[in-house]
Amino acid sequence: MHEMSLCENIREILEKQARADGFARVNKVWLEVGPLSCIEPEALRFGFDVVMRGSLAEGAALDIASSHATARCLACGHVATVQRRYEACPDCKAPGLQVTSGDELKIKKLEVV
Amino acid sequence: MCGTCGCGDGDVRIGGHAHQHGRAREIALEIDIMAKNDAYAAANRQRFAEGGILALNLVSSPGSGKTSLLVKTIEMLKGTLPVYVVEGDQQTSHDADRIRETGASAIQINTGKGCHLDAHMVGHAVADLNPARGAALFIENVGNLVCPAGFDLGEAHKVVVLSVTEGEDKPLKYPDMFAAADLALINKADLLPHLQVDMALIAANALKINPGIEIIQISALTGTGMAEWLDWIGSAHARVGSAKHVETAAE
Numbered sequence A: 001m002h003e004m005s006l007c008e009n010i011r012e013i014l015e016k017q018a019r020a021d022g023f024a025r026v027n028k029v030w031l032e033v034g035p036l037s038c039i040e041p042e043a044l045r046f047g048f049d050v051v052m053r054g055s056l057a058e059g060a061a062l063d064i065a066s067s068h069a070t071a072r073c074l075a076c077g078h079v080a081t082v083q084r085r086y087e088a089c090p091d092c093k094a095p096g097l098q099v100t101s102g103d104e105l106k107i108k109k110l111e112v113v
Numbered sequence B: 001m002c003g004t005c006g007c008g009d010g011d012v013r014i015g016g017h018a019h020q021h022g023r024a025r026e027i028a029l030e031i032d033i034m035a036k037n038d039a040y041a042a043a044n045r046q047r048f049a050e051g052g053i054l055a056l057n058l059v060s061s062p063g064s065g066k067t068s069l070l071v072k073t074i075e076m077l078k079g080t081l082p083v084y085v086v087e088g089d090q091q092t093s094h095d096a097d098r099i100r101e102t103g104a105s106a107i108q109i110n111t112g113k114g115c116h117l118d119a120h121m122v123g124h125a126v127a128d129l130n131p132a133r134g135a136a137l138f139i140e141n142v143g144n145l146v147c148p149a150g151f152d153l154g155e156a157h158k159v160v161v162l163s164v165t166e167g168e169d170k171p172l173k174y175p176d177m178f179a180a181a182d183l184a185l186i187n188k189a190d191l192l193p194h195l196q197v198d199m200a201l202i203a204a205n206a207l208k209i210n211p212g213i214e215i216i217q218i219s220a221l222t223g224t225g226m227a228e229w230l231d232w233i234g235s236a237h238a239r240v241g242s243a244k245h246v247e248t249a250a251e
C-alpha cells in the first residue's frame, strides 16, 4: 500500500548517491526484498515507473530479487528458511518459529552512467 | 542536449569534475530503504527516553474502536499521569476533536492519500505537543491493518486493536501487524452475546503468529477489561521510568 512512498525514498537515495558517486543517469536498479517485508513487487514496479518520471532514473530498469527469510525453532534450535511468519518447525514440528530475518528492503546495485 | 543520458549542455558538474559520457558502470550498494524512517524513529525514541515518556502506537483496521478506547482510557487515567494523543487519519480532525473533549492535548495529522504515519510526521507532532516529563503519549495510527506494521515511530510498543466482529482469521490474514504488536486488545466484547465468535480461536491465531503477544478482551462501551489494560499501561510506564533510572544511575 505504501509502495509509492518507498519509491520516493528510493529516488532520494539515488539523487544523494549521484552526488556522492558522480553519475548523471541510472539505467538499472537492483533491489532485494525480504519475503516478510509487506512489499508487493508488482505495486513497487508500478510506483517505481511513476515516481522516477522526470528524475535521473526515468525509464530505468528494475530488478527485484526476493531474499530468504530465516527463522529459529524455540523448541529444538533448528534454523530454517521460511516463506511466511507462522510455519511450524520442519525438524521437530513445533509451531511458531521465531523469525530472525526476512523483512529487509535494500538497494543492492546500480548501473549508472 | 546529450543523446546518451539526456542531460542539458554543461549542466552536470559533479564533485568538481565534468560529467563524462563514458560507459555504464555498476555500483554495488547495501542501502536500507527504510533507513530514513528508522533514523527519525530513533530520534523520537531518544526524546521519549529522555522525557520518561511512554509512547504507544495503536494500530487496527478502520472502526475497531481505537478512538473510543482512548477516550475511555484518558477518562480513567485522569489525575494519574499527563496524557497526549497524536491522531492519524487520511482526512478530518474528528478524532482529535473527540480526544480534546476529554481535556487531553491532541494533534491531528492528516496523511491525505498516505495510508500510515511515519516517524518524521510523528516527530513534528511531538515537537508541537511538547509532552510533559513522565507523560503517556498515545499515537492512533491510520486505520489500516497493513502498512503501519512496517513503520517504526519510536514507540515503546505497538498495540493492535481488533474488534470481535472482524473475524477470527484476521491475525492469520494480517500476520505482519500481529507479529509487530506486543499487545492485542480484542474490543467490542460487549457484542459477544449477539455473535457467534470464537474468542479462543482469535487468541490462538494471534499466538500462532506471535507467541509472545499479550491479549486483553475489552469493551470501550461497557468498560470490561479496562482495568487490565490500565494495569498493562502502568507496567509499561514503570519500565520506561526505571530504564531512565538505570541510565542516570550509570552516568
Ligand SMILES: Nc1nc2c(ncn2[C@@H]2O[C@H](COP(=O)(O)OP(=O)(O)OP(=O)(O)O)[C@@H](O)[C@H]2O)c(=O)[nH]1
Residues within 6 Å of the ligand: B060, B061, B062, B063, B064, B065, B066, B067, B068, B069, B089, B095, B142, B143, B187, B188, B189, B190, B191, B218, B219, B220, B221, B222
Ligand atoms: N458495541 C461497541 N461499539 C464500539 C466499541 N468501541 C467502539 N465502538 C463503536 O465503533 C465505531 C468506531 O469507533 P471508533 O472509536 O471511531 O473507531 P476507530 O478505530 O477510532 O476508527 P478510525 O479512527 O476511523 O479507524 C463507533 O461507532 C463506536 O461507537 C465497543 O467497545 N463496543
Ligand SMILES: [Mg+2]
Residues within 6 Å of the ligand: B066, B067, B068, B095, B140
Ligand atoms: Mg479513530
Ligand SMILES: [Zn+2]
Residues within 6 Å of the ligand: A001, A002, B114, B115, B116, B147, B148
Ligand atoms: Zn502505508
Ligand SMILES: [Zn+2]
Residues within 6 Å of the ligand: A073, A074, A075, A076, A077, A078, A089, A090, A091, A092, A093, A094
Ligand atoms: Zn524444531
Ligand SMILES: [Zn+2]
Residues within 6 Å of the ligand: B120, B124
Ligand atoms: Zn521535518
